[in-house]
Amino acid sequence: MRIWILSLILLIAVLVEATFTTIPLVFLILINLLVIERKSWVFSAAFFSGLALDILSIRFLGSSSLYFVTLLFIINLYERRFEANNAYFVFLASFLGSFFYMIVFSERMVLQQSVLSAFIGSFIFYAIYFFRFRKKNLNYVDKTEQKK
Amino acid sequence: MQKRKSSFSIFIVFFVVSLIIFGLSKTGIFNTPSSLIASVFSPVQSRFLNFIVGANWSSNSNLKDENIKLTKELSDYQKLKEQNRSLLDQFQSINPKSTTLLPANIIGAPSFIPGLSMPESFILDKGSSDGIKAGDGVVFKDNLVGKIGKITNNSSEVLLTANEKSSFTAKTGDNGQVLGVLKGQGGGEIIIDNVLLSENIKNGDFVFTNGNVNLNGEGFPPGLIVGKIISVEKNPSALFQKAEVKPLIDFTKLTMVFIILGK
Numbered sequence: 001m002r003i004w005i006l007s008l009i010l011l012i013a014v015l016v017e018a019t020f021t022t023i024p025l026v027f028l029i030l031i032n033l034l035v036i037e038r039k040s041w042v043f044s045a046a047f048f049s050g051l052a053l054d055i056l057s058i059r060f061l062g063s064s065s066l067y068f069v070t071l072l073f074i075i076n077l078y079e080r081r082f083e084a085n086n087a088y089f090v091f092l093a094s095f096l097g098s099f100f101y102m103i104v105f106s107e108r109m110v111l112q113q114s115v116l117s118a119f120i121g122s123f124i125f126y127a128i129y130f131f132r133f134r135k136k137n138l139n140y141v142d143k144t145e146q147k148k
Numbered sequence: 149m150q151k152r153k154s155s156f157s158i159f160i161v162f163f164v165v166s167l168i169i170f171g172l173s174k175t176g177i178f179n180t181p182s183s184l185i186a187s188v189f190s191p192v193q194s195r196f197l198n199f200i201v202g203a204n205w206s207s208n209s210n211l212k213d214e215n216i217k218l219t220k221e222l223s224d225y226q227k228l229k230e231q232n233r234s235l236l237d238q239f240q241s242i243n244p245k246s247t248t249l250l251p252a253n254i255i256g257a258p259s260f261i262p263g264l265s266m267p268e269s270f271i272l273d274k275g276s277s278d279g280i281k282a283g284d285g286v287v288f289k290d291n292l293v294g295k296i297g298k299i300t301n302n303s304s305e306v307l308l309t310a311n312e313k314s315s316f317t318a319k320t321g322d323n324g325q326v327l328g329v330l331k332g333q334g335g336g337e338i339i340i341d342n343v344l345l346s347e348n349i350k351n352g353d354f355v356f357t358n359g360n361v362n363l364n365g366e367g368f369p370p371g372l373i374v375g376k377i378i379s380v381e382k383n384p385s386a387l388f389q390k391a392e393v394k395p396l397i398d399f400t401k402l403t404m405v406f407i408i409l410g411k
Contacts, residue, residue, distance in 0.1 A: 020256065
């Protein structure tokens with residue numbers, strides 16, 4: 001079920017990014033998935049969403065996938081090294097990842113869009129964290145009340 | 149340690165596969181399947197873009213008035229053309245015969261952030277299978293929109309006149325005979341440059357295409373409206389003067405354009 005929801009979210013992000021914006025929404029979602037889930041299936045999600053983005057944006061097939069997979073691997077190395085699954089790390093990773101993404105794909109207003117992407121990335125982090133771990137927190141509260 | 153090894157090996161696999169796909173895509177081997185997939189999503193993209201941007205062309209009364217005035221001026225120009233034709237009868241006309249217009253929906257505007265940046269390119273739902281070639285002109289109601297850049301089987305990219313890669317000859321002035329080079333500056337800005345200092349151009353002059361159609365009928369025919377001059381920069385010590393041009397149509401509100409097909 002969760003795979004279908006994530007696939008739908010990524011598909012919507014691909015459509016939005018290919019249709020009317022240059023903010024790398026797909027990449028921001030992938031960074032957050034990598035930091036929060038810390039699983040290797042994020043690489044396959046990056047690969048396939050990159051292909052979809054290339055098809056809809058009329059880019060050379062594989063260019064986005066190549067970038068996503070490479071940057072996510074580098075971010076993964078740093079994240080594992082410093083155990084930093086927090087909003088500050090996501091902010092920095094989103095800023096740098098978006099900055100180089102826009103340089104590679106020749107976009108305009110690189111600095112402004114990178115800053116905006118960093119804020120959007122942090123917002124996505126808090127949103128995923130809230131929906132993902134809210135249920136666990138409630139269960140913890142129920143159990144402590146039962147003990148009383 | 150094993151977890152790190154497995155993520156590294158997964159990364160290597162996807163990296164190599166992406167690299168291979170990227171290399172093969174440059175040969176054009178993936179054009180057909182990617183075009184098929186793009187054509188499935190193009191109606192969704194089109195509706196999505198319409199929902200976000202909206203279509204307010206018909207509600208802009210200022211542009212309507214401008215359009216009426218321009219139509220009259222163009223009809224005067226047509227009368228002059230007819231008079232000239234009688235003089236040119238014994239000479240072969242060099243005008244192109246590319247008069248077929250193909251309507252195309254705009255399904256994407258990748259460089260456009262509403263409120264922050266202006267669009268510099270559009271993605272259309274027509275491609276090489278519809279007879280489109282790179283370099284074909286794109287218009288909307290006698291206004292030049294841009295020219296076709298990248299192209300696939302079922303979709304294509306239009307480089308707008310404000311795109312930095314856009315450059316072509318144009319004419320302006322009271323009599324429409326002052327030649328210059330129109331250059332996109334990015335960010336929605338266009339200038340007409342390389343206008344001789346001796347020529348007289350002023351704010352409010354309309355800018356038309358000079359025509360750059362090749363033997364295959366690709367390119368812009370002459371007489372298409374590019375925009376209107378809004379400021380002139382004339383430095384007596386410089387060789388040329390230049391002027392800023394503002395298009396008459398709002399590219400952010402466009403949802404459909406017309407492609408001038410060649411032979």
